[in-house]
Amino acid sequence: MSIQVEGAAGPDRLQRWDSLYVDAEKISNDKYHGSGGSWAKTLQLAFQSIGIVYGDVGTSPLYVYSSVFPDGIKHQDDLVGVLSLILYTLILIPMIKYAFIVLYANDNGDGGTFALYSLISRYANIRMIPNQQTEDENVSNYSIETPSSQLRRAQWVKQKLESSKGAKIALFTITILGTSMVMGDGTLTPAISVLSAVSGIREKAPSLTQLQVMWISVPILFVLFSVQRFGTDKVGYSFTPVISVWFLLIAGTGMYNLIVHDITILRAFNPKYIVDYFKRNGKEAWVSLGGVVLCITGTEAMFADLGHFNITAIQLSFTCVLFPSVALCYMGQAAYLHKFPENVGDTFYKSIPEPLFWPVFVVAIMAAIIASQAMLSGAFAILSKALSLGCFPRVEVVHTSNKYEGQVYIPEVNFLIGAASVAVTLAFQTTTNIGNAYGICVVTVFSITTHLMTVVMLLIWKERLPFIAAFYVVFSLAEFTYLSSILSKFTEGGYLPFCFSLVLMATWHYVHVRRYGYELDHIMSATEMTALLERRDGIPPVFPCLVDKIPSVHVVFVFMSIKHLPIPRVALPERFIFRRVGPVGYHMFRCVARYGYTDPLEGPNEFTALLLGRLKMFIQEEAILSTCQTAPVDEADDASSVAVDDGTHDAHLLVAQPESTGNSKNNDNDGHVLQRAQATVDEEKRFIDAEAERGVVYLMGEANVTAAAGSSVMKWIVVNYVYTFLRKNLRQGHKALSVPKDQLLKVGVTYEI
Incomplete structure (x- = not known):
């Protein structure tokens, strides 16, 4: 038995009889992580989320003030203005935008930019690869509500998106950019968090130089990336108590500094001080926003990691734990700096009471490691989704937890990000320089989420226009202000995140789309296929190469396309x-x-077993429908319904006899037809089982993609060098699918695109 594995399903609907005629059984739509559930379970999830979601934003007090005031504090009231900026930034973006708006735009419980894009792509045909099929919408988890004709605005938005190639490219581009920025976060979070935490040792060993601190940080980074293979379930959840202790410590030291040094700093809750700060400092205040925005690094994890928890759990942990703790910490640091402004370069450790220094130092390093691990886990999860759209080279995705299906580990990506993180630490050396690139990652993801959320509100939620306009204007204006400030330091490290987007994801997807178009354009014609067997719609151009090289083809042949739908999960009966x-x-x-x-x-082995089981069920269902369609209309109307068992085993044939109509001859003929059909089905099933026992062979095309003659120099470099380098140095298709070597047969072809 031969199975030919293709890259993706074709764009046309499968014609003639196919398994979807009976595969319309609906699986109950499981809202994986909504707001429901018992309060005990919700509180448990809220506690667990502290260690997974908030490690990054919770460790930001290590470096925010030093990034805002790299040249020192020039005016005492500047501290009040910056603290006011920090507090209202925390309230506006993480709390209002994410915790109470964005979380509700989840895709069956999953969050992140790809979840928003997949949600939009189910309501409007916006995907770049034309492999949408009508059958896909019958999958139970698709669960879309077609915009009503009465809601003209939603219909108008849908038509504009589907008819505009520019809109499709723009939506996909910002999704790719957002994913690239998450990869940038995964690279920069370990570098800046570990370097900031380790820098505290200079309080007790002032003779250490920044270069020596950097070399102490590098081994910690090696350890951090080496333990990723154990997964979030073992590394992250076990350290939730550590992050909880961290929040208690920073909240306690914040209260201590407020009481001891200057409690009048609480006047920062008056936003008037923000206006005064900008009037007093002008352009310098605008530039300092790049440091202020670091107080909300890791906020996107609230949405990206939603699949591990639920909405209420995230809201509880943010409002009851994260926000009070970090707000007290920032207020305490500002109170301390109001008395000791010369210590702004190392505010966090300078403001810690002497007896608590070593406990806080140890917990800070552990918290930095956990924060980095959580961000990496989110990057792995998002990249595993990017694979489904052909936006990243095929790599091995290891599921590290049987309990939490969203937790994955990607060995090749872990190595690349780890090497990049160490390189960034060695190259930039200070948190200020790393913060330039870090801030761009953070704010770009915020802005992308805002734009995708606006489309969701227009197309899917169908919210009132004043609410949509207020959401877009308020958040896009705030994020643009922050982004404009950070981009001023683009040449000082801000360029780094865009390298991921340009070199890795954009290049790979460009060639992937062109390769897909080549395969569609070279599907075999009727005349060519007749020369082999007969016309076969959708058979890829690698098949004639196989027949030319191996005249003796297996007697059972399955042309297999692996297709990823824009939904989180497809139930096995609908696979x-x-x-x-x-x-x-x-x-x-x-x-x-x-x-x-x-x-x-x-x-x-599991795939083959599932495939054979469903294939035999299809043969059974095909026979049932064919028999019903050939029956006379009046007798078919009198017949009871035909039921097919939708389990993982072979289907039963449950056909009720028609009621007596006085025509026993016709009834006898129907019985003979059914018996003959069942005998044919049983014979074909036995034949397939016998061939499967003889062995299953996977036939895969090894496609070498090159730029066609006459291509531009840029295209020639991208296709022949960058894409080829990525394809050869990352996991190939048969390895990602875990196909045993003794069952694999490759057929080499060359595509000129």
Whole structure:
């Protein structure tokens, strides 16, 4: 038995009889992580989220004030203005925008930029690869509500998005950019967090230089990335108590500094001091916003990690733990600096009471490691979704937890990000320089989320225009202000995150789309296919190469396409769509295996077992429908319904006999037709089982993509060098699918695009 694995399903709907005719059974739509559940469970999730979600934003007090005032504090009231900026930034973006608005735009419980994009793509045909099929909308988790004709605005937005190539490119580009920025976060968070935490040792060993601090940080980074293979479940959740202790410590020291040094700093809750700060400092105040925005680094994790928790749990942990703790810490630091402004370069450790220094130092390093680990876990989860859209080279995705399906580990990406993080630490050496790139990552993701959320509100939520306008104007204006400040330091390290977008994801997806178009353009024509067997719609150009090289083809052949839908999960009973290719005697089938962007690919043995089981069920269902369609209309109307068992085992044939109409001859004929059909089905099932026992072979095309003659120099470099380098140095398709070598047959082809 041969299985030919293709890259993706074609754009046309599978014609003739296919398994979807009976595959319309609806699986109950599981809202994986909503706001429901018992309060005990919600409180447990809220506690766990402290260690997973807030490690990054919770460790920001280590370096915010030193980044805001790199040249020292020039006016005492500047501290009040900056503290006011920090407090209202925390309230505006993490609390109002994310905790109480964005979290509700989840995709069946999953969050992040890709979840927003997949949600939009189910309501409007905006995907760049034209592989949408009508059958996909019948998957139960698709669960879309077509915009009503009465809601003209939603219909108008949908039509504009679908008819505008520019809009499709823009939506996809910002999604790719957002994912690239998350990769940048995964690189920069370990560098800036560990370096900031380790810098505290200079309080007790002032003879240490910044260069020596950097070299102490590098081994910690090696340890951090080496433990990623154990997964978030073991590394992150076990350290939730550590982050909880961290929040208690920073809140306690904040209260201590407020009481001891200057409690009048609380006047920062009056936003008037923000206006005064900008009037007094002008351009310098605008530039300092790049440091202020570091107080909300890691906020996107509230949305990206939603799949591990639920909305209420995130809201509780933010409002009851995160916000009070970090707000007290920032207020305490400002109170301390009001008395000792010369210590702004190392505010956090200078403001710690002497007896608490070593406990806080140890917990700070542990908290920095946990914050980095959580950000990396989010980067792995988002990249695993990016694979489904062909936005990243095929890599191995390891699911590290049986309990939490969203927790994944990607070995190749872990190595690349780890090497980049160490390189950034060695190159930039100080948190101020790293912060320039870090801030761009953070604010760019915020802005992208705002724009995608606006589309969701218009197209899917169908909110009132005043609310949408207020959301867009307030948040986009605030984020643009921050972004404009940070981009002023683009050449001082801010360029780093864009390298991920340009070199890795944009390059790969560009060639991926062109390769997909080449395969569509070179599907075999009817004349060519007749020379082999007969016309087969959707068979890729690698098949004639196989027939030319191996004249003896297996007697059972399944043309398999792996397709990822823009939903988190596809239920197993809805995984496969089958269609017969050619006459029954050829034993050739077309199959599309559909996965959500969080579904893991099965191992070869499990995949083969599922495929054979569903194939035999399809043969059974095909016979049932064919028999019903050939029955006379009046007798078919009198017949009871045909039921098919939708389990993982072979289907039963449950056909009720028509009621007596006085025509026993016709009834006898129907019985003979059913018996003959069932005998044919049983014979074909036995034949397939016998061939499967002889062995299963996976036939895969090894496509070498090159730039066509006459291509531009840029295209020639991108296709022939950058794309080829990534394809050869990252995991190939058969390794990602875990196909055993003794069951793999490759057929080499070259695509000129």
